[in-house]
Amino acid sequence: MHASGKVTAKMKPLFEELSNIHQKPELFSAYTAETLWTEPHLAQQMLQTHLDQNTPLASRTLPVIDQTVEWLDDRFSLNGKRVCDLGCGPGLYAERYAQCGAIVEGLDFSANSIAYAIENATADRGSLSFRQANYLTDEVPAEQDLVTLIYCDFCPLSPVQRSTLLEKVRRSLAPDGAFVFDVHSTKALQEISEGTVLARNPMNGFWSANDCYVFQSTWIYAPDAVSLDLFTIIEQGKTWRVYNWLQHFSPESIEADLHAGGFTVESIGGGFGASDETAGTFSVVARPS
Ligand SMILES: C[S@@+](CC[C@H](N)C(=O)[O-])C[C@H]1O[C@@H](n2cnc3c(N)ncnc32)[C@H](O)[C@@H]1O
Numbered sequence: 001m002h003a004s005g006k007v008t009a010k011m012k013p014l015f016e017e018l019s020n021i022h023q024k025p026e027l028f029s030a031y032t033a034e035t036l037w038t039e040p041h042l043a044q045q046m047l048q049t050h051l052d053q054n055t056p057l058a059s060r061t062l063p064v065i066d067q068t069v070e071w072l073d074d075r076f077s078l079n080g081k082r083v084c085d086l087g088c089g090p091g092l093y094a095e096r097y098a099q100c101g102a103i104v105e106g107l108d109f110s111a112n113s114i115a116y117a118i119e120n121a122t123a124d125r126g127s128l129s130f131r132q133a134n135y136l137t138d139e140v141p142a143e144q145d146l147v148t149l150i151y152c153d154f155c156p157l158s159p160v161q162r163s164t165l166l167e168k169v170r171r172s173l174a175p176d177g178a179f180v181f182d183v184h185s186t187k188a189l190q191e192i193s194e195g196t197v198l199a200r201n202p203m204n205g206f207w208s209a210n211d212c213y214v215f216q217s218t219w220i221y222a223p224d225a226v227s228l229d230l231f232t233i234i235e236q237g238k239t240w241r242v243y244n245w246l247q248h249f250s251p252e253s254i255e256a257d258l259h260a261g262g263f264t265v266e267s268i269g270g271g272f273g274a275s276d277e278t279a280g281t282f283s284v285v286a287r288p289s
Pocket of ligand 1: 037057058086089108151
């Protein structure tokens with residue numbers, strides 16, 4: 001811009017760039033969870049966030065995790081049971097399941113979190129193991145009494161991915177096994193509004209070790225009950241994006257998903273995560289039909 005305030009031709013590319021950044025993407029048009037959790041800088045940041053007791057951003061706090069495992073133990077009598085924890089992160093739940101006497105395998109695609117989980121496992125190694133794996137594409141263990149997927153990791157998945165995951169879980173479970181997970185509620189969607197913020201090196205350098213600008217654009221797909229936080233990270237010579245989709249569920253819509261995936265809902269709500277009720281999540285217990 002001239003000192004006079006006159007717009008020059010040089011402003012046009014910037015306008016076009018910003019317009020591109022602010023295009024609303026097609027629903028579930030990109031899946032970047034692997035970048036979010038496994039890109040080396042982000043994986044380090046995520047591990048610290050999992051363990052940080054001042055923020056429940058990546059894992060719930062330890063007292064809430066203790067209550068959850070206590071609830072699971074009361075309901076499923078974990079002693080001697082085979083349990084698979086999908087998306088186990090640094091093993092905070094898996095470790096506790098094993099302490100209740102379960103034979104546990106934790107799966108996660110973050111090598112960093114799996115390395116931490118293995119190093120810090122105090123339970124007997126024979127009854128607690130961890131494996132780096134993508135639960136959408138890799139082998140999952142068979143004949144499990146319980147499969148858990150905790151902290152709403154069903155929600156970033158597209159309908160096709162959710163059906164793939166349900167098929168994997170069904171194959172992983174013993175005939176009378178249970179799948180326990182939690183989801184964001186449609187009530188939580190009402191609290192979200194569309195908008196964009198731009199910040200330089202936000203969240204203490206969470207996104208990159210380099211100097212960067214980050215646009216966070218929030219979009220809502222109201223008829224589909226989906227929200228998207230789209231992060232556009234602009235570094236010297238490199239622009240990249242992370243899509244954080246969240247499917248929000250009502251008891252009816254999660255039941256429909258599970259039914260289509262060959263599951264019967266045993267219970268919805270209550271149980272674990274109850275102290276997170278205000279955050280708009282609810283838990284689900286389902287069994288193969
Ligand atoms: C929100 S964190 C929850 C971690 C753990 N369940 C907890 O509550 O402490 C999601 C975890 O799922 C893992 N994850 C996400 N998508 C995955 C996939 N497709 N396969 C394996 N792990 C995945 C991430 O690496 C991350 O550790």
